[in-house]
Amino acid sequence: MTVEPTLLDEAARAGWLYYVAGMTQDQIAAELGVSRQRAQRLVSKAMAEGLVKVRLDHKIGRALELEAGLIRRYGLQQARVAPDLGQGGDPARATASASAALLESYLARTEAQTIAVGTGRALSAMVGEIATQKNERHRIVSLIGNIAPDGSASFYEVVMRLADKLHAPHYPMPVPLISETPEERAMFHALRPVQTVAKLAKEADVVFVGIGQMGEDAPLYKDGFVTRAQLTEMQAKGAAGEIVGGVFDTEGRYIETPISALVGGVRVEPARPVPVIGVASGPTKVTAIRAALRGRIVNCLVTDEPTAAALLG
Numbered sequence: 001m002t003v004e005p006t007l008l009d010e011a012a013r014a015g016w017l018y019y020v021a022g023m024t025q026d027q028i029a030a031e032l033g034v035s036r037q038r039a040q041r042l043v044s045k046a047m048a049e050g051l052v053k054v055r056l057d058h059k060i061g062r063a064l065e066l067e068a069g070l071i072r073r074y075g076l077q078q079a080r081v082a083p084d085l086g087q088g089g090d091p092a093r094a095t096a097s098a099s100a101a102l103l104e105s106y107l108a109r110t111e112a113q114t115i116a117v118g119t120g121r122a123l124s125a126m127v128g129e130i131a132t133q134k135n136e137r138h139r140i141v142s143l144i145g146n147i148a149p150d151g152s153a154s155f156y157e158v159v160m161r162l163a164d165k166l167h168a169p170h171y172p173m174p175v176p177l178i179s180e181t182p183e184e185r186a187m188f189h190a191l192r193p194v195q196t197v198a199k200l201a202k203e204a205d206v207v208f209v210g211i212g213q214m215g216e217d218a219p220l221y222k223d224g225f226v227t228r229a230q231l232t233e234m235q236a237k238g239a240a241g242e243i244v245g246g247v248f249d250t251e252g253r254y255i256e257t258p259i260s261a262l263v264g265g266v267r268v269e270p271a272r273p274v275p276v277i278g279v280a281s282g283p284t285k286v287t288a289i290r291a292a293l294r295g296r297i298v299n300c301l302v303t304d305e306p307t308a309a310a311l312l313g
Contacts, residue, residue, distance in 0.1 A: 015046025066308035074293040084305040091282035092125040094304040100129035120210030122279040135166040144244040144265030145175035175264035182261040201266040211280035212242040241288025252295010281307040
């Protein structure tokens with residue numbers, strides 16, 4: 001039985017021949033038996049569909065300077081600054097390669113690591129850059145529930161996708177992100193499986209989290225986890241940013257609101273001794289990132305050039 005190659009099959013082969021084998025588009029056309037124009041389109045499609053991952057090994061001088069500045073200014077353990085994607089570039093894509101490389105450095109360690117992760121666009125993009133590999137000695141654990149009020153799972157769920165790529169033991173947080181009542185949240189957190197996951201999350205060797213803004217485009221609101229009235233109430237109390245559902249002010253101090261007692265998961269407490277790596281970039285996130293750094297909620301940062309410059313400005 002002959003299986004006809006799909007368009008993505010052809011694009012993947014063209015991308016492999018161009019980026020790995022180093023063939024010219026004329027050579028690819030001859031190899032695949034297509035016109036030069038089609039070979040060019042196939043290579044372009046391979047890139048557009050995310051079939052080709054590009055990593056920049058050379059450190060740009062401006063990025064190095066910004067990394068050093070962030071470490072000095074905020075007392076960070078480490079910082080990674082990705083090159084600017086230019087006007088209109090997706091901030092989540094800007095940090096994806098740099099955060100993936102940082103995660104892979106922990107995966108390469110011989111000693112077993114418990115890696116705690118949050119959710120969100122930036123971390124989802126990071127997972128997209130991770131190469132499929134076997135890492136059965138490490139454990140992946142979720143910091144936060146990912147069940148929406150309507151019972152659906154978050155589109156930007158991370159732990160399951162990461163575990164699929166790493167073939168690693170994984171521990172999702174089996175609770176709603178926002179419970180209906182404090183009593184309901186307490187009931188979920190009293191369950192033994194939830195307590196096991198929470199204990200692993202609190203004892204993790206390294207933590208990766210996104211940093212959410214609390215303006216009108218707040219992820220908690222856009223993704224349907226809080227209402228407009230609830231967002232307005234948190235803004236009135238000085239909400240500047242959010243990490244795994246914990247909302248904090250401009251100094252990085254957590255704000256207690258009615259929502260605080262409903263969030264399912266493990267709050268990232270300030271000044272944890274292990275690496276707590278915030279992955280975030282973009283002009284709307286500067287206030288939230290600065291607050292998380294001031295409050296020592298995160299002690300490592302992956303961002304892009306414009307955001308790093310704004311944080312140092």
